[in-house]
Amino acid sequence: MKSRVSSALCATAFLAALSLSVACASSAHEGITATSAVLRGMVYNENRAPVGDATVSLMGKDGVIASTRSDVRGRYILSGVNFGKVTLHFSKPDYESLDWSFTFDAPAQVVYVRMVDLSELLDDAADSIQKRAWDSATSSLKRIRALDPENSVATYLQAQLLASQGKAPEAATLLERLAAEKGTNFAIELSLADLYQYKLSEPARALEHLKRALVIQDDVDVENRVKDLEGQAGP
Secondary structure, rough: OHHHHHHHHHHHHHHHHHHHHHHHHHHHHHOOOEEEEEEEEEEEOOOOOOOOOOOEEEEEEEEEEEEEEOOOOEEEEEEEEEEEEEEEEEEOOOEOOOEEEEEEEEOOOOEEOOEEEHHHHHHHHHHHHHOOHHHHHHHHHHHHHHHOOOOOHHHHHHHHHHHHHHHHHHHHHHHHHHHHHOOOOHHHHHHHHHHHHHHOHHHHHHHHHHHHHHHHOHHHHHHHHHHHHHHOOOO
C-alpha cells in the first residue's frame, strides 16, 4: 500500500515538475515563433551614455511597420520582428537621423546603435578648425546645417574657418551679419577686432569693435589694445 501511495506521490511530483518546466520554457520563448522574435537594442552617444526618447522605427518597403521609443537607459524593444534583413530608422530632435540595416537571425541578438548629436558636431568642427583639417571642418559644418540651418555657433565657426583659410573679408562680412541678425557677444566683437586689426589693416574699425567688446565684458588685454590703437590714432 505504501509503495502505491509513494509511487502516486512521485508521479504527481514528476507531473508538477514537468508542468513547471514547460511553463518556464514557454515564458523564456515568449514572443518567439519560427519566423519572428522580439528585437532588443540600445541607443548611445559619443560618450557611450544612453540616448533616451529616441524614436526607433522598423522599416518596410511601404514605410514604417512599427515604432517605439528608447527608455531613459537607451533601451528599446520591438515585438514580432521577422528574421532576415531588417532596417531600423532612428531619430530624435538635435540628433542626426540614422538608418541601420542588418541581419536579424537570433532572438538573443542585441542591436547597439550610436547616434550623433548637435553638440558633438559643433565640437568636431571647432577641433578640426584648430587642427587646420579643413575638409573635416567643412563636413561637420555641413552636417550641422542639415540639423539646424540657423545655428549661430555654426555661423561663428564658419567665419573662423574662412579666416583660417585666408578669407578675412568673407569672415568679417559673415560675423557682421551674424551680429546684426542674432545679436552680438564678446567673442564676435573680439573676432571682428582681430580681423580688422591684424588681417584687414583697418585699425579704426578694430577700435570700434574692441570698445563694443568692453561694454559687454571687462578685459585687461582688450583695454590695453584700445589704448594702443587710440595712441596710434593720435590726438
